[in-house]
Amino acid sequence: MSNSTDIDALIELMAKLPGLGPRSARRAVLHLIRKRALLLTPLADTLAIVAETARECLNCGNIGTTDICDICRSEKRANGELCVVEDVADLWAMERSGVFKGRYHVLGGTLSALDSIGPDELRIPRLVNRVATEAVSEVILALNATVDGQTTAHYIADQLAGRVRLTSLAQGVPIGGELDYLDDGTISAALNARRDV
Known part of the structure; x- marks a missing residue:
């Protein structure tokens, strides 16, 4: 375990991210520290910028850096x-x-x-x-x-x-999916949404 409260605090914060637990967070922080100039400093700078500028699009709810996102403006x-x-x-x-x-x-x-x-x-x-x-x-x-x-x-x-006009995405067998590995609901949706070949 590290002996710095700042490093411990960083590990605790990283562990709160989706997909990272305490062990993964420790490995990630150690990697960032070892690659300080290449990763840690640019990451910290970018996080500060995003924390200051990120906002929800007032029109659609997307996340961007302006009040109306690029998709809505296009x-x-x-x-x-x-x-x-x-x-x-x-x-x-x-x-x-x-x-x-x-x-x-x-x-x-x-x-x-x-x-x-x-x-x-x-x-x-x-x-x-x-x-x-x-x-x-x-x-x-x-x-x-x-x-x-x-x-x-x-x-x-x-x-x-x-x-x-209202439509929904098709549901069913994913590309590359094998029937043996699919759940009953997915197979049922795929069968009900079948189409002519």
Whole structure:
């Protein structure tokens, strides 16, 4: 164990990050210290900048450094498609794929009666307003295939019924997936969403 309270504090903070436990945090901190000039100093500088400048987009809820994110400002993205996701990590995953060329709406979670999360705790009223005021022709519900995700999708579908075309992501067997390793729900969704060959 280190003998510096500052280093111990850094290890404790790193251990709070997703995917890092105390042992992984110690290894990461030790690596950062050993590569101080190459990694630690630039990381500290960048963390300070991001802590000062990061903010949620006032329009969609994405994280960026301006009040309106680059995606919402881009006229090329104004194609009438609005993809609804649970959180920013889902938006970033969609962007990594490079397939979707429209705009997004981040809900900030899902409806959950157990956690007392209703529509007003999420950005659902803002979504309904965007559909009414922007030139939205299709809302794509890209929510997780969980009970709360599906409940949220049904609620949004009810709120937007008759106003706009509503679609959802296909669900089923992933590329490279083997049937023997899939759960019953995934196999059922894949069978129900089958298509002609």
